[in-house]
Structures are given as structure tokens and as C-alpha cells.
Amino acid sequence: MGYYIDLKSISIDAYKDILKNKTLIPSWKVLENDIDENLSILKTHNINNLDELLITLKEKTKIQEFSRQSGLPENYLAVLKRVVKGYRPKPNRIKDFACIGKDIVLKLEKIGIKNTLKLYDEILTNEKRNQLSRKSGINDNEIMKLTKLTDLSRIRWVNHTFAYVLLKAGYDTVEKVANADYKEMYDTIKKLNEERKIYKAHIGANDMKMVIESAQNLELEIEY
Incomplete structure (x- = not known):
């Protein structure tokens, strides 16, 4: 795993x-x-x-x-x-997540963590997340946000922007994406983007279906 x-x-x-x-x-x-x-x-x-x-x-x-x-x-x-x-998508860089502040990016870079692949082993359990919080000086809420963004970044097709979209739409873990109905997910994300104008690209229902299929292939290793 x-x-x-x-x-x-x-x-x-x-x-x-x-x-x-x-x-x-x-x-x-x-x-x-x-x-x-x-x-x-x-x-x-x-x-x-x-x-x-x-x-x-x-x-x-x-x-x-x-x-x-x-x-x-x-x-x-x-x-x-x-x-x-494609089973090995390029990891997302922490600094590319619009919802992660520059101060947090710098704190992670100080301890050698620049992308979601490097972050993954540090956020697998509550104990590891607490250790990361103490080591980096990042509070628990931000650590959990980073955990979920890292989890979502494992899914094929999910770049830093779409990881944020999934997070805000309530599909904030691989497990939730894997169990989603693609039509419902499409409607939810379409509505969210119409309200917040997060991305300009056209993402259709079939794209949601492929994201869900990709999530279904992943191990659910992170403890929440």
C-alpha cells in the first residue's frame, strides 16, 4: 500500500x-x-x-x-x-493549492515537504498528524485540510484545483468519491462552480464517472 x-x-x-x-x-x-x-x-x-x-x-x-x-x-x-x-499521477505541489496559505507552505518546505507524495506518509494516522503538527507548527484544522487534499490528489485526473473543488463540494476523501453517484457529483460540482467560478474548463458527467472509477482502485489507507 x-x-x-x-x-x-x-x-x-x-x-x-x-x-x-x-x-x-x-x-x-x-x-x-x-x-x-x-x-x-x-x-x-x-x-x-x-x-x-x-x-x-x-x-x-x-x-x-x-x-x-x-x-x-x-x-x-x-x-x-x-x-x-496514469495509475501513478504526478503529485500536486502544496504551494499550488489556493486554499493553503504561504506561511503553511513555508513551514512544510522547512521540513522537506513540497508535494502530496512527500506529505502522504506524514498524515496517515491521527498520531502521525499530531506529530506533524508539533514538528511543523501547523494547527490541527490545517493539517486535516492538507490530509484530505493529499488523499484526493492520489486520484487520476485530480490536479490541485480539482482537489480543492472536491473538498469544497463535500467529496473530501477518496472513499467518498469512490462511493459517489457520478450524476449527483456532476450536478453538485457544476452548481458549486457556477456560484464560485473556481475553474473555467468544461468538466462533464462522463469526466466525473472516470474520476470515481479511478478512486475505486485506490486503497483506503488514511485513518480519519
Whole structure:
């Protein structure tokens, strides 16, 4: 367990089922073709889980080489790598959260914490959060806000702005997002943004569905 999903724990067979039930954006639709056959080819080349898949397809030259060996198209492999790599989203920087004051950012940076990945292990339990509060001089309410923003930042598609939106909309933990109805979440967030003008991008109901699916893959490791 940890900030990211352990990709060694997701077998190729398990990923077949995930892909069959996953909402795919248009540029990923190639993965819907011949799911069983294509992923079974991976297993014949001793790729048994998603961690091994990313290692095999690490660089463009490796994708080209594996394409020749397996007969799978380069474009298919490139898209597959991109989708799987999304299980490890780039952590959000603490200083990018508009709801976190500069004084708190500086206090965290003083103890070597600049992003949500670094912060994660420090906020897992009440005891750890109390220790962080004493060490940093940050009060309990701000520590809890940081905890929830860190939790939400683990979800694919969730940048610093959308983590804040989810927090303000009441979907303030991975568990709440994972258990949400995507239509209700869409309506709630749309209404919130109309009132507060937090972001300009168009985020549709289908986007909410993908966020929820991503949250459902994460371990609920933080104690609240």
C-alpha cells in the first residue's frame, strides 16, 4: 500500500476485467479492441502484471522492439502504457493549492515537504498528524485540510484545483468519491462552480464517472 496503487498487485488477467468496465476517453478507444486476445499475448511474453508491463514498455525503443516481438501495434502499446502509467499521477505541489496559505507552505518546505507524495506518509494516522503538527507548527484544522487534499490528489485526473473543488463540494476523501453517484457529483460540482467560478474548463458527467472509477482502485489507507 502507499500513495500509489501497487501495480505488481494488478495481474494482466485482472486488468482485462478492469478494461472491460473502464470508461475510456476517445484517444484510448483502441484498447477496447480484442481485449482478451491482446492482453493474453502479453502473458506469453512473461508479462504477468502492470508493473512488468511498464518496465517492458519503458521507452519508445522498447515499445518498438516489443511490437516486433509480439505483433501488437506500436500505437496500441503506446496507448496501453499511457493508460497504465496514469495509475501513478504526478503529485500536486502544496504551494499550488489556493486554499493553503504561504506561511503553511513555508513551514512544510522547512521540513522537506513540497508535494502530496512527500506529505502522504506524514498524515496517515491521527498520531502521525499530531506529530506533524508539533514538528511543523501547523494547527490541527490545517493539517486535516492538507490530509484530505493529499488523499484526493492520489486520484487520476485530480490536479490541485480539482482537489480543492472536491473538498469544497463535500467529496473530501477518496472513499467518498469512490462511493459517489457520478450524476449527483456532476450536478453538485457544476452548481458549486457556477456560484464560485473556481475553474473555467468544461468538466462533464462522463469526466466525473472516470474520476470515481479511478478512486475505486485506490486503497483506503488514511485513518480519519
